Amino acid sequence: MTAPSFDLTGRLAVVTGASRGIGAAIAEALAASGADIIGVSTAPAPGSAVERAVTAHGRSFSARAVDFADRDAVAALGAELEQLPVDILVNNAGTIERAPAAQHPLELWDRVIDINLSSQFVLTQAVGRGMLSRGHGKVIFTASLLSFQGGINVPGYAAAKSGVAGLVKALANEWAAHGVNVNAIAPGYIATDNTQALRDDPDRSRAILDRIPAGRWGRSDDIAGAAVFLASPASDYVSGVVLPVDGGWLGR
Template identity: 70%
Template sequence: MADAPANPFDLTGRLAVVTGARRGIGFAMATALAAAGADVIGVSAQLEDGSEVEQAVRGLGRTFEGLRVDLSDRAATTQLAADLAARDRPVDVLVNNAGTIRRAPAAEHPDADFDHVLEVNLAAPFVLARGLGAAMLARGSGKVVFTASLLSFQGGINVPGYTAAKSAVAGLTRALANEWAGRGVNVNAIAPGYVATDNTEALRADAARSASILERIPAGRWGTADDLAGATVFLASRASDYVHGVVLPVDGGWLGR
């Protein structure tokens, strides 16, 4: 009898870097990767020793290293990319998840807010992808996963910087995939729908806005961070080896409405 094929979703022995890993979607992504077998380096501006994500990853039998880095600081992000790329153990998976949002009408939107959001949501992911991607290209293998958004497809309200950044993330995903797909590196993105996290707290607190959002979601509920787990493991694993330049919505059917 022939041996059963290896599980294409198995990440045993792989090392994954997850930014914004301290809570919310990043926490769920980090723990999902660990459950699939990956060791994890978690990055966050406020990641404390013995954090919940560290405990969760270690509880799954995987190693965890926490790095406290402010991704709004270009120099710090550049140094992080260089440090990770220079390590003896290569990074197999980069999940560029960290993000932030600032809400204000476009006509009143401060330059500082716009610049801050683009730095964290667009520039930092590019700097990390460039640095770690170069090392992946040299080895001929690697996975890069960006966190995009429904606002990679739509305009949103009162979030011009966030929409600009997330629309650009979708374009960046395709641009890097065009260059790297033939050299063994997969670049894709996940576009979460309306997920109950800190970033959507203001929307959920507005009863009328929350109701209007729920009315459009065919699944009939707000998403949870754990809803992103399967897509993350898929795009980080051998199961997605022929998937390049995709922005995968995980949105309860919102875009199909």
């Protein structure tokens, strides 16, 4: 028996939401394992921190700009990427809007669903066609603890992330037999922009920390190892899984 391979040398990975936080950490980790990176974000900057991190590992980096609330723009990006030999797609771009359900503005609901769910399908459908034609590929979504739970004051986000979990299973059912693995990572409470409001609230922050067996907020690089695993040959028989990386939250 040989050791499982986490080597991504020669692979091309697309990472959305790559400019900061979890996306940047995943992009760097994939590059450290040998992958070249296409980083997608709303407004990528030349010579960005993620570009420097990727190229420091000797891998190539190119940037794409897209507004994930603009379906036509996402479809155009998908059409471009479908023509490239993309081996790994990390659907990480996302947003969150906080307001009680009874007063939640419908425009915020629509925006979150468009960015966190609909655009993910549009892009994956296009890139997935290329993977299916080549007979191999890895698709990784960023799900959430709210793929399992309901959250508070984030109905659109909870609905979208629950939808991501369902989409992962639906795509896995169709694509696994054709060499394309579709899975998701469900980050726990990670110290990123999306959780800034929670961390700034002493009572809410303490309540969260009290429930996490690991006793700390997660870091973006805590997600990186799971992403490398799901992108690598080591996970070739893993399909349709939503993998929590949460410091033990769901086990509490």
